[in-house]
Amino acid sequence: MGTCLGSGDKHYQTFDGLKFDFQGTCTYTLAKYCGSAATLEPFTIDEKNANRGSQDISFLRVTNIYIYGYNISIYKREVGKVRLNGVITSLPVTLKDGKIRLYQKGLSTVMQTDVGLRVGYNKNWHLEITLPSSYYGAMCGLCGNFNQNPEDDMMSSNGIKVSAIMVWAASWKVQDRDPFCWHSCQENCLTCDESKRDLYGDDSHCGVISKAVGGPFRECHSTVSPENVFDNCIYDMCLNEGNKTILCVVLETYADTCGDHGVTVYDWRTPSSCDESGSWYSDETGGNGTNLTVSPIDGGDGHLHLHHCQVLWP
Structure with missing residues (x-):
């Protein structure tokens, strides 16, 4: 089993234990199934970050999960609710004949699936993605490849190993219709609260x-x-x-x-x-x-x- 974490002012830890900080405010792919086994259900998890007062600090605002044909969005300020394909829906919810369960547990919104994927996100900006060993070595994104080797986690979206965190993160940017987002803000960045x-x-x-x-x-x-x-x-x-x-x-x-x-x-x-x-x-x-x-x-x-x-x- 592997766990990827995102917390606070954008501190991350990959499935393989690589720790890094990144303050980008765009949408990025955290975890994606990049294997080819027909027995494993493909999925993608993106996160959208936002500015929190200071231009030097960002936080996780929304988590998007794509699995079994659904787009499940968990927003920080929508406690007890998720968005299913864009429609705000109150929890708990069961989808795909029980293959997906969504529920509120304390401060956390949790998604549990029949393939062992579990995603929890709470209003204190803490995200936890847990995978079973069946996905070992078949992952990509900012959560790494899940092969127990943190040294090769920083692979760009085109499969090239990089050494700079910002370059790595930028390669996993997802188009999110936010003209104000940035990967790195030095000073006087355009913002719109x-x-x-x-x-x-x-x-x-x-x-x-x-x-x-x-x-x-x-x-x-x-x-x-x-x-x-x-x-x-x-x-x-x-x-x-x-x-x-x-x-x-x-x-x-x-x-x-x-x-x-x-x-x-x-x-x-x-x-x-x-x-x-x-x-x-x-x-x-x-x-x-x-x-x-x-x-x-x-x-x-x-x-x-x-x-x-x-x-x-x-």
Whole structure:
């Protein structure tokens, strides 16, 4: 049996006992079955880290487990609950005819499987992954290869042995739609705290872009994916301290793109308080809420990109 640990301000220990510290704030693959035996159930465990006040300190915010066709997400702040394929679900839960059991044990959310894989994560940022010996030598990721030799744990995702922890971790980065994440922050790194992301992601801000039921862009989603537009909107709003003129420009650009594809777009100006000029208006003042103008930047590829907007002061 082997155990991989992640705890506190991102202290790790692999299945083979290699200890290391890493403060990256992206999503990384911790443990993945990389063998070929048909008798072993494949799985992947990722973790998403986040900043905790200081740019020098990160902590584990969410654990994603992919097994038996499920995406099981355990969030730090959702005690007694998990997300099954994105849907918040109260514990306990039994899946796949008992092959997966999810339950709360004290401060920990626990997943137990019939193949012997056990994952426990508690609200004090402590993660514990336990594997049976049947997976011996068949693992990869930041938890190592589980062969009782810590000297060869630092294998990159393309199978090359590396000596630098940051290089090793960066090779196991998973795309997570977080433009603010970093592997190593020296100083003045861009950040956007979770409360601001929640605010800018609501239906009166960037959330209107991806709103499926009753949303103004709902008929466009299958033609022009809202994901990147939404992510870039959050990014712009964070960088510009919630300036709503930025929001109006992003929404107008998405609306125009949808229109170019012949897709019907419903009223988006009213819920987002954007006037016909693309500026934000305030009901309290009866006029524009800001006197800023926004210019998209030429990305050098023949297209204009709004995700790095310049704010021009008159």
